[in-house]
Amino acid sequence: MTGSLKGRLFVILVLSTGLVWAFATAWIYLSTRAEVERVLDARLTEAARMVSSLVDSQEIDVTVASLDASTIPPRRHSDYERQISCQIWSLSGSLLGRSDGAPETRMSDASEGFSERDIDGRAWRVYAVRNEAAGVQVLVGDNLDIRARLVRDVVKGLLLPMLLVVPALGGLLWIGVGRGMRPLDRLADGLARRAADDLHPIASEGAASEIRPVVTALNGLFSRVHETRERERHFLAYAAHEIRTPLAGLKTQAEISLRTDREDVRRTALTQIVTAVERTSRLVRQLLDTAGAEAGVGERAGTQVDLGQIVREVSDEQAGRASVRGIGITLMPPKGAADPAVDETLAVLAVRNLIENAINHSPDGGMVTVRWDASRLEVVDAGDGMKEEEIGRAAERFFRGTNRTAVGSGLGLTIVELCARRMGAELVLANLPPSGFSAMLRFGGRNPEAALKP
Known part of the structure; x- marks a missing residue:
């Protein structure tokens, strides 16, 4: 397919479109991941501060052995259950409570702010809030695998339509390239139907702007070929005439020489024959020289x-x-x-x-x-x-x-x-x-x- 202009144009368009789509997908993936991380980090921060404020207002009793999951802020994404986990540690280092699904191991060693840690082969991103007044540290984190799955689901939602659209887009591009190449096809078809001696110029009126330079160049070529053919036709006509004249003279003088008994007439005839042979020889050599010079030796x-x-x-x-x-x-x-x-x-x-x-x-x-x-x-x-x-x-x-x-x-x-x-x-x-x-x-x-x- 790439051997034809139509095939090359189609491949270039498909590859260009695919490349643009790939760059767009990569940009969307990166921007979506950054935005998801920003939003989820903000939610971790909000959740940790909320739990800390509930501890201050004593709405969460830190003396109980564990925290009920109902005390964690409402979860809006039912497809990602247990996405947020919470731990409450005393400042002395004992676990006061944790939410359902939170690991028993301390999720972060940081005093405050964000940190990441691997627990039992799973990566967690944790936000820590230190509450000196209540004597506790609140750790709220989520599993990074869930974050990655969320980003993958977003990108998958972009890639699946692309897989369905690409074949249709390829068909539309092929049809569009074919229709765009029709003027060139018509030009080629017209040239194929031309007789060998038809050197009339091609009409350039109405031709596409991309085709017009080709038409102009072809018309110039036809004109040069026509001029060359006319020169060759005249050259052959003149050459035939110039050769015919001394040959006719040679025949005439030879006949005179054969028929006459007079020595002076025969000598004159032979002299004329020598002159005609010399002229003919020089003419033939010059004809060959002319052909060689015109051929660009x-x-x-x-x-x-x-x-x-x-x-x-x-x-x-x-x-x-x-x-x-x-x-x-x-x-x-x-x-x-x-x-x-x-x-x-x-x-x-x-x-x-x-x-x-x-x-x-x-x-x-x-x-x-x-x-x-x-x-x-x-x-x-x-x-x-x-x-x-x-x-x-x-x-x-x-x-x-x-x-x-x-x-x-x-x-x-x-x-x-x-x-x-x-x-x-x-x-x-x-x-x-x-x-x-x-x-x-x-x-x-x-x-x-x-x-x-x-």
């Missing part, structure tokens, strides 16, 4: 390495491809400062795509410059840049702009932007006068955890 704590190490490794990797077109890669490390530590997986994706993008957009014989320090990484090419109105869309998927290249796919800056967000960095793009284009990762520009939130 670096969201968990990855291996931290120096940024300079990654820049040098990626530059060496791209040097052969750049040299085919006579493009040089210049590295400008920070002076007098240590390289910043970055997530290895994400940094490799970002740096590779930045350098590839710069090589693709640089003219033959141009130069790609990479500079970095503790706060930024900047890759500069010598190309024509982008139109100012296109810079804001440069990181969109498959957006290639006016100055597109033959091997571009429009995913390079998208991957860089995704990696930057995961690393808590910011991608800043700008044209450089008179020519050239700057793509810069500015570290510390945002909170990486906040950047991951939609």
Whole structure:
């Protein structure tokens, strides 16, 4: 039962109620015992003084051998017969008289006031009055066992109704918890009946205040899932289109190469095939990189390495491809400062795509410059840049702009932007006068955890 929210709530309520009842019973027991003792002590005091006054007025003859029980004040509690016992002792130490049921042994050695004593295995509470004028000492006491039984009877009168009420109270609590949990049950039932593709928000009007935050959170989740699905749908549509185009070109150029007898036409066709294969290969790799970046490959704590190490490794990797077109890669490390530590997986994706993008957009014989320090990484090419109105869309998927290249796919800056967000960095793009284009990762520009939130 405790595995369910309803069961836990029921158990908590029952235990809380039982605990409160137990504390109340203990408090009533202690207060009742104290009150009973106070009242009975007052009665002992009154009875002892009454007997002493009767001795003074000679209404009790102390010369007789014993006291008649009728001389003791009237007893009001018939269920506790012989509760009060009385002894009259001379000041010289002889027993002058006792009431019916009083022990023959002296009940108290105290001269005056209250005291307690065990007589024949029974505890007595006694009040003593010393009457110097009459030369006697009056001892009036009652059995403590009778006092304890009186308190137990009072507490028993409280516990018996509780034993009868607890089952009924438990049933009422179970019914009340069930009715209180109905809004949550209705919410769960509505979610269970939903189709997998139904991402419409749940109506929060009329929902209980405790349920409304859950509904709001679920609606936010539905919205994020819907946006993700739409992005994936568009991504797949664009990816299919981008792959279909070079594949169709490959088929066409291959057919031309097979059918022609002209060497120049065949060579041109083969060159086009090589270009299409290169573009398709790069597109497939970037699609995989995009999927990995979106899946948060670096969201968990990855291996931290120096940024300079990654820049040098990626530059060496791209040097052969750049040299085919006579493009040089210049590295400008920070002076007098240590390289910043970055997530290895994400940094490799970002740096590779930045350098590839710069090589693709640089003219033959141009130069790609990479500079970095503790706060930024900047890759500069010598190309024509982008139109100012296109810079804001440069990181969109498959957006290639006016100055597109033959091997571009429009995913390079998208991957860089995704990696930057995961690393808590910011991608800043700008044209450089008179020519050239700057793509810069500015570290510390945002909170990486906040950047991951939609």
